[in-house]
Amino acid sequence: MSKSKTGGYKGPYAYQKKKDGELRSTVRYKCGLTNTIQDVLRQRPGWVEVKDDAEWDFNWCDVGWLRENYDHSYMEEHVRICHFRNHYELTRKNLMVKNLKRYRKFLERESGRLEAAKCDFFPRTFELPSEYHLFVEEFKRSPGNTWIMKPVARSQGKGIFLFRKLKDIMDWKKDGTRSEEQRDETQVESYVSQRYIENPYLISGRKFDLRVYILVTSYIPLKAWLYRDGFARFSSTRFSLSSIDDQYVHLTNVAVQKTAPDYDPEKGCKWEIQKLRRYLTAKHGSETVESLFKEIDNIFVRSLQSVQKVIINDKHCFELYGYDILLDQDLKPWLIEVNASPSLTASSQEDYEMKCRLLDDTLHIVDMEGRLTGREKRVGGFDLMWNDGPVYRDDVNLETLGVSCFPANTHLGCINDRDKQLRQLLKPFPGQKKT
Numbered sequence: 001m002s003k004s005k006t007g008g009y010k011g012p013y014a015y016q017k018k019k020d021g022e023l024r025s026t027v028r029y030k031c032g033l034t035n036t037i038q039d040v041l042r043q044r045p046g047w048v049e050v051k052d053d054a055e056w057d058f059n060w061c062d063v064g065w066l067r068e069n070y071d072h073s074y075m076e077e078h079v080r081i082c083h084f085r086n087h088y089e090l091t092r093k094n095l096m097v098k099n100l101k102r103y104r105k106f107l108e109r110e111s112g113r114l115e116a117a118k119c120d121f122f123p124r125t126f127e128l129p130s131e132y133h134l135f136v137e138e139f140k141r142s143p144g145n146t147w148i149m150k151p152v153a154r155s156q157g158k159g160i161f162l163f164r165k166l167k168d169i170m171d172w173k174k175d176g177t178r179s180e181e182q183r184d185e186t187q188v189e190s191y192v193s194q195r196y197i198e199n200p201y202l203i204s205g206r207k208f209d210l211r212v213y214i215l216v217t218s219y220i221p222l223k224a225w226l227y228r229d230g231f232a233r234f235s236s237t238r239f240s241l242s243s244i245d246d247q248y249v250h251l252t253n254v255a256v257q258k259t260a261p262d263y264d265p266e267k268g269c270k271w272e273i274q275k276l277r278r279y280l281t282a283k284h285g286s287e288t289v290e291s292l293f294k295e296i297d298n299i300f301v302r303s304l305q306s307v308q309k310v311i312i313n314d315k316h317c318f319e320l321y322g323y324d325i326l327l328d329q330d331l332k333p334w335l336i337e338v339n340a341s342p343s344l345t346a347s348s349q350e351d352y353e354m355k356c357r358l359l360d361d362t363l364h365i366v367d368m369e370g371r372l373t374g375r376e377k378r379v380g381g382f383d384l385m386w387n388d389g390p391v392y393r394d395d396v397n398l399e400t401l402g403v404s405c406f407p408a409n410t411h412l413g414c415i416n417d418r419d420k421q422l423r424q425l426l427k428p429f430p431g432q433k434k435t
């Protein structure tokens with residue numbers, strides 16, 4: 001990469017097509033994180049790490065690096081980085097909701113209420129302090145409900161609390177009698193106030209949410225891949241609405257749960273998504289579970305579409321999103337949050353292996369080595385779910401699709417025997433273990 005305007009990174013780049021069309025094998029990478037991704041990058045054949053201001057072809061950067069450098073940088077054709085410039089349009093809690101609300105309005109205008117209702121998958125949300133008065137109106141309409149307050153730009157459960165009384169959020173009250181200047185002096189951190197899902201689906205009395213990975217390689221046209229191996233994150237304490245101050249009951253983030261007194265690091269607090277799927281199928285039947293996972297797929301596609309025209313599309317960028325989905329007792333999925341930097345730190349050996357596979361498969365799709373034809377619908381654990389329109393697998397009977405855009409047997413965690421055979425048939429990349 002060259003930093004043309006401000007100087008810096010200059011010189012020849014190693015990863016380019018030779019005259020005879022053959023590819024050079026060296027990919028110079030930079031990595032701003034110190035977790036699983038480093039191990040994966042180090043083990044990738046032909047990839048070499050560069051430090052400091054040295055020229056690079058691939059950068060697994062953090063969002064801070066992006067903020068400071070992207071706007072001053074010129075990138076060669078082949079260069080790739082792991083975030084879109086304004087990724088926060090989807091991954092900051094307030095902006096995600098703003099974009100979804102706008103998209104829902106657009107659908108209602110263009111295609112009617114039924115279509116707009118397909119976006120009814122996020123809990124009612126207000127930004128505070130800016131929407132304080134709107135929030136109070138809503139709050140008064142349904143007294144006794146529980147709400148959750150979340151800082152818009154923090155993670156790992158930090159700063160989150162539940163409340164049922166307005167006095168608990170007085171700090172965010174917008175005071176119309178004060179001037180902008182006075183308000184600035186006492187500025188509070190921006191939060192979202194969101195309807196708390198009071199009836200979560202429970203397993204053994206415990207609440208959980210799903211972490212699912214989606215890889216986007218282009219916004220215009222939209223190209224998105226769904227990873228089959230997500231997981232459910234459980235709370236370690238039985239669910240109850242009587243103790244709204246207990247974060248071990250209500251927040252299922254691993255960062256929170258691993259500090260619980262009875263947390264068992266051996267067992268962790270996760271289930272693979274396949275295990276969850278088997279459990280739900282045994283309890284509710286396959287038809288119900290198919291339709292649940294179709295609804296979850298709908299969440300991925302609609303949320304990406306809601307920012308499709310907002311995100312700065314740049315062929316150098318890709319993004320691996322971590323979606324947080326919560327199920328309620330009626331098996332309705334709710335979108336809680338989309339993470340731009342989903343935790344790549346492993347909480348157990350099994351988790352480590354899954355994350356290594358996920359990252360390795362991500363790098364296969366980003367394809368610095370130029371191995372793919374561009375027509376693949378499945379790469380490693382990823383299924384192409386959207387390519388400027390829904391993607392259907394060739395081996396699926398289209399009549400079984402129903403209303404969803406996705407074939408019934410390609411959803412998360414549905415790895416049947418035929419899928420296994422297919423994965424084995426896929427030619428492994430050098431250095432990749434057969435799965």
Ligand SMILES: Nc1ncnc2c1ncn2[C@@H]1O[C@H](COP(=O)(O)OP(=O)(O)OP(=O)(O)O)[C@@H](O)[C@H]1O
Pocket residue numbers: 123148150154155156157158160194195196197198208209250251252253254324326336337339
């Ligand atoms: N509206 C809601 N209803 C019920 N539970 C919720 C709601 N919003 C958040 N939670 C719970 O709180 C947890 C943390 O919420 P959220 O993911 O929005 O915050 P975060 O601090 O950004 O966490 P992370 O870094 O893991 O994404 C969720 O995993 C979920 O268990």
